[in-house]
Amino acid sequence: MFSRVTSIGLYGMESYRVSVEANLSSGLPRFDVVGLPDAAVSESRERVRAAIHNNGYDFPVSRITVNLAPADIKKEGPVYDLPILIAILKSTGQLRVDTDSLAFVGELALNGEVRSINGVLPMVIRAQKEGIKSIFVPFDNRHEGAVVKGIDVFPVKTVAQLLEHLNSINLIEPVDESDYNELVTADGLPDFADVKGQYQPKRALEVAASGGHNVMMIGPPGSGKSMLAKRIPSILPDMSFEESLETTNIYSVSGKLPEGVSLMRSRPFRSPHHTISPAGLSGGGTIPTPGEISLAHNGVLFLDELPEFTRNAMEILRQPIEDGKITIARVAATYSYPCSVMLVCAMNPCPCGFYGHPTKPCTCPKGAPARYLAKVSGPLLDRLDIHIEVPAVNYEELSSKAKEECSKDIKKRVNAAREIQRERFSGSGVNCNAKMTSAQTRKYCQLSDEASRLLKASFDSLGLSARAYDKVLRLARTIADLDGGGEIKAEHIMEAVQYRSLDRKFWKV
Numbered sequence: 001m002f003s004r005v006t007s008i009g010l011y012g013m014e015s016y017r018v019s020v021e022a023n024l025s026s027g028l029p030r031f032d033v034v035g036l037p038d039a040a041v042s043e044s045r046e047r048v049r050a051a052i053h054n055n056g057y058d059f060p061v062s063r064i065t066v067n068l069a070p071a072d073i074k075k076e077g078p079v080y081d082l083p084i085l086i087a088i089l090k091s092t093g094q095l096r097v098d099t100d101s102l103a104f105v106g107e108l109a110l111n112g113e114v115r116s117i118n119g120v121l122p123m124v125i126r127a128q129k130e131g132i133k134s135i136f137v138p139f140d141n142r143h144e145g146a147v148v149k150g151i152d153v154f155p156v157k158t159v160a161q162l163l164e165h166l167n168s169i170n171l172i173e174p175v176d177e178s179d180y181n182e183l184v185t186a187d188g189l190p191d192f193a194d195v196k197g198q199y200q201p202k203r204a205l206e207v208a209a210s211g212g213h214n215v216m217m218i219g220p221p222g223s224g225k226s227m228l229a230k231r232i233p234s235i236l237p238d239m240s241f242e243e244s245l246e247t248t249n250i251y252s253v254s255g256k257l258p259e260g261v262s263l264m265r266s267r268p269f270r271s272p273h274h275t276i277s278p279a280g281l282s283g284g285g286t287i288p289t290p291g292e293i294s295l296a297h298n299g300v301l302f303l304d305e306l307p308e309f310t311r312n313a314m315e316i317l318r319q320p321i322e323d324g325k326i327t328i329a330r331v332a333a334t335y336s337y338p339c340s341v342m343l344v345c346a347m348n349p350c351p352c353g354f355y356g357h358p359t360k361p362c363t364c365p366k367g368a369p370a371r372y373l374a375k376v377s378g379p380l381l382d383r384l385d386i387h388i389e390v391p392a393v394n395y396e397e398l399s400s401k402a403k404e405e406c407s408k409d410i411k412k413r414v415n416a417a418r419e420i421q422r423e424r425f426s427g428s429g430v431n432c433n434a435k436m437t438s439a440q441t442r443k444y445c446q447l448s449d450e451a452s453r454l455l456k457a458s459f460d461s462l463g464l465s466a467r468a469y470d471k472v473l474r475l476a477r478t479i480a481d482l483d484g485g486g487e488i489k490a491e492h493i494m495e496a497v498q499y500r501s502l503d504r505k506f507w508k509v
Helices: 044-054 078-091 120-129 139-145 159-166 199-211 225-230 241-254 278-282 311-316 318-323 368-373 378-382 407-424 438-444 449-462 466-482 490-498
Strands: 002-011 014-025 030-034 063-069 102-104 134-138 152-156 215-218 300-303 325-329 334-338 342-347 386-389
Touching: 002 078, 002 120, 014 078, 014 120, 030 044, 044 078, 063 078, 078 102, 078 159, 120 134, 120 139, 120 241, 134 139, 139 152, 152 159, 199 215, 199 225, 199 342, 199 386, 199 407, 199 466, 215 225, 225 300, 225 342, 241 334, 278 311, 311 318, 318 325, 378 466, 407 466, 438 466, 449 466, 449 490, 466 490
Parallel strands: 002 102, 030 063, 102 134, 134 152, 215 342, 215 386, 300 342
Antiparallel strands: 002 014, 014 063, 325 334
16 A cells, blocks of 8 residues: 655755655565665664554554655655654554645654654745645754744654644644744843953954954954954844844754754854864765854854964865855765855964064064964955954053943944945845945945045055955945945045055065
């Protein structure tokens, strides 16, 4: 006897409809799963067999073939346990219900408990797009499903509970809006009011947050580079619903969504250690999962002590920073993950850390600062819009009782600048100045005559690359937006050029 049940599979970040087909035929008892299953899917045979026996149902003594269609896409993970069980029970006539408008996902324990799985949110979104009326998900994943409207999401604890619901004996209540929980932690973020002094770096980070620009901070140990970086999320603009959904999808697929959270509303801040591997940054594994650069999507990726990262790890960042996505190729498949991040890097000016320090002498041999900087490739530095020096803080600034500006006030200015950019780029797919295309840069970065002369002089004296030229224009556009928009003036160009300290010749000596 033949039966068909609908499930949802994952292919990287993409989800797709899977038909779980079960057929019982005469012959020696055998249980085969076909349709390019991986080891976890193949092992579902034993989990399904035990779950059926332990819930009082009869496992058929016949030849069983389960097909997962489409057969040309590799099926991964234990997500198909539950739909395989339902398909077998339907084939044997032990379950007589119409499941055409239903979908099932979930891993089974041997006693019939339904365990949580990764990627429920994109699965529910796909089910809703496919016109499915109801989807049954593990109870522990119910919060993820609560985000999606237009489909009934039923949380299932056990196989027995599900079968009673399908047989209209004891109905399960679908997830309601009270289970829709947002992760909002903005009030608990570190505040810029805690940072004494460092007015120029704070201004640079305000510009960076306003335009989505990448940043490099250079300064001696203890000058506050990490302290400043950790406070950047507190001034970034609030995420839109679409951005929240994209970020939550990544955390759902990777299994890192905080427990009980439906939607991430706070921008992620990821700070991997410098010993991380290239695969840890980009994502990888036999079944590639999102790496740190994707987990920071729509947020901040902070790389402290940048020269200490391996060369390969640093070079991994170059293309994804510009494209906003990273593609991982494997023999069986190719996976793409979004990674539109604000990259923030920090480093010492030399191995000992005190090159250029006003009071502490540098103990490095001659040429060491230049060699240390050379650990970071020129092309990567070129992709960092802002290079800012973070000097040591003196005693007077540290002991000052003056009240520093708080993140809330800075964020108001950032939001105002971002609103100008949203109107400017409406309908173009670009949401901030840092992501402007070359054509948009020429269109929206109109300079006054004085600003144009100043930029030409800076280009000639600093020997800027074509990419650095565009970076300066986009930075100036953001600075002008902080002033209310309009034409880019000479003072905007002057400030933008000041944020390209690594292009100055003394760093190359």
